[in-house]
Amino acid sequence: MIAAETAYRVRRAHVSDAGAIADLINPIIADGGLTAMTENMTVPDQESFIRSLPNRSVYLAAIEDATDSLLGVQDCLPDPDRPMQCDISTFVDLKASRRGVGRNLFNEMLKHLDRLGFRTIRAVIREENAGARAFYRTLGFIETANQNGKVIASYRLD
Numbered sequence: 001m002i003a004a005e006t007a008y009r010v011r012r013a014h015v016s017d018a019g020a021i022a023d024l025i026n027p028i029i030a031d032g033g034l035t036a037m038t039e040n041m042t043v044p045d046q047e048s049f050i051r052s053l054p055n056r057s058v059y060l061a062a063i064e065d066a067t068d069s070l071l072g073v074q075d076c077l078p079d080p081d082r083p084m085q086c087d088i089s090t091f092v093d094l095k096a097s098r099r100g101v102g103r104n105l106f107n108e109m110l111k112h113l114d115r116l117g118f119r120t121i122r123a124v125i126r127e128e129n130a131g132a133r134a135f136y137r138t139l140g141f142i143e144t145a146n147q148n149g150k151v152i153a154s155y156r157l158d
């Protein structure tokens with residue numbers, strides 16, 4: 001159970017977070033309409049994902065102070081064809097939604113991305129995922145395209 005008012009910190013994700021990340025993301029995958037991922041995430045897959053993150057990737061974790069449990073993760077991975085752009089993903093524990101975890105991850109993310117020289121952040125969101133679309137719009141993303149059931153939203157770092 002996650003308390004309504006919970007203190008947490010945001011730090012870089014580590015390989016040792018892989019089990020907690022899989023536990024957080026698998027119920028979101030199971031929901032069916034929230035992410036393009038369809039296969040259950042395994043711990044070795046997530047460990048390997050973290051170990052092989054490309055240079056200039058940022059992967060952040062929000063950790064509840066009282067319990068050291070994971071509340072959410074957000075990553076931004078450089079676009080191989082556009083070095084000034086990265087692709088963002090956000091996953092917040094379904095039991096911790098609408099408590100500002102996603103927004104705080106993003107505020108911390110902006111500091112990292114600015115230092116790393118990125119100018120644009122891109123989010124690819126399932127069209128029917130109204131919650132995530134509202135979330136990114138609230139953060140300042142602008143929806144620019146709709147391709148094959150996915151909405152592309154962009155944020156400019158100025």
Ligand SMILES: CC(C)(COP(=O)(O)OP(=O)(O)OC[C@H]1O[C@@H](n2cnc3c(N)ncnc32)[C@H](O)[C@@H]1OP(=O)(O)O)[C@@H](O)C(=O)NCCC(=O)NCCS
Nearest residue numbers: 034090091092097098099100101102103131132134135138
């Ligand atoms: C979408 C998601 C990342 C939002 O994270 P969150 O921590 O719940 O969001 P926050 O509490 O920081 O919300 C910040 C603001 O975004 C908007 N917002 C967030 N979720 C929303 C929703 N479901 N409906 C409408 N607006 C929403 C609100 O304006 C909110 O501010 P408010 O609560 O003060 O009104 C989270 O719900 C999630 O992980 N969902 C499942 C996975 C997913 O869809 N990820 C995106 C894949 S592209």
